[in-house]
Amino acid sequence: GENVEQHPSTLSVQEGDSAVIKCTYSDSASNYFPWYKQELGKGPQLIIDIRSNVGEKKDQRIAVTLNKTAKHFSLHITETQPEDSAVYFCAASSLNDYKLSFGAGTTVTVRA
Amino acid sequence: EAQVTQNPRYLITVTGKKLTVTCSQNMNHEYMSWYRQDPGLGLRQIYYSMNVEVTDKGDVPEGYKVSRKEKRNFPLILESPSPNQTSLYFCASSLIWRTTGDTQYFGPGTRLTVL
Numbered sequence: 504g505e506n507v508e509q510h511p512s513t514l515s516v517q518e519g520d521s522a523v524i525k526c527t528y529s530d531s532a533s534n535y536f537p538w539y540k541q542e543l544g545k546g547p548q549l550i551i552d553i554r555s556n557v558g559e560k561k562d563q564r565i566a567v568t569l570n571k572t573a574k575h576f577s578l579h580i581t582e583t584q585p586e587d588s589a590v591y592f593c594a595a596s597s598l599n600d601y602k603l604s605f606g607a608g609t610t611v612t613v614r615a
Numbered sequence: 616e617a618q619v620t621q622n623p624r625y626l627i628t629v630t631g632k633k634l635t636v637t638c639s640q641n642m643n644h645e646y647m648s649w650y651r652q653d654p655g656l657g658l659r660q661i662y663y664s665m666n667v668e669v670t671d672k673g674d675v676p677e678g679y680k681v682s683r684k685e686k687r688n689f690p691l692i693l694e695s696p697s698p699n700q701t702s703l704y705f706c707a708s709s710l711i712w713r714t715t716g717d718t719q720y721f722g723p724g725t726r727l728t729v730l
Contacts, residue, residue: 603648
């Protein structure tokens with residue numbers, strides 16, 4: 504099955520700086536890569552996703568890049584704000600099955 | 616309001632006492648799934664369902680059962696809970712998984728403690 508590794512496990516950044524989270528996956532058939540944000544006491548919420556036919560996708564301050572050859576993808580948050588503090592999860596799935604495999608999560612703290 | 620609801624939100628029980636965690640969605644989603652979240656392990660999929668009467672195992676199905684008799688409901692059943700099933704559980708749903716690789720909408724979570 505799919506194995507997703509996520510780094511770092513914790514990340515502390517100064518407000519206004521950028522944050523980068525990296526994930527690797529094992530199954531070359533995986534072609535859907537969502538990122539979820541989980542705030543304290545809540546369920547995860549999708550913030551951005553990318554499919555394997557695209558190398559990069561942006562949505563305001565958030566961007567995701569995908570390198571299928573190396574089997575890794577990254578989340579970039581620019582101009583971080585205190586409300587970006589949360590746990591972020593990467594995930595991977597193949598459209599050949601219906602499972603979504605998550606990374607272990609990154610706790611991001613934005614220092615004011 | 617479009618949402619996924621879970622009940623109960625918190626549950627403390629004892630080993631061996633059967634329990635059910637309910638999950639309901641009001642978005643007419645075909646795909647529903649259960650996850651457990653444990654520190655350092657992220658979310659792991661327990662079971663999923665592509666549609667009514669269609670269910671399949673995820674990565675950690677042992678000790679759990681599910682049913683999908685109606686499109687909106689997907690209960691998680693622990694026939695004989697054990698302490699290693701103490702965890703935070705999330706139900707999720709999405710429109711049509713295969714076609715869109717769609718956004719999964721998560722419920723608020725159920726924190727289960729098995730003594």
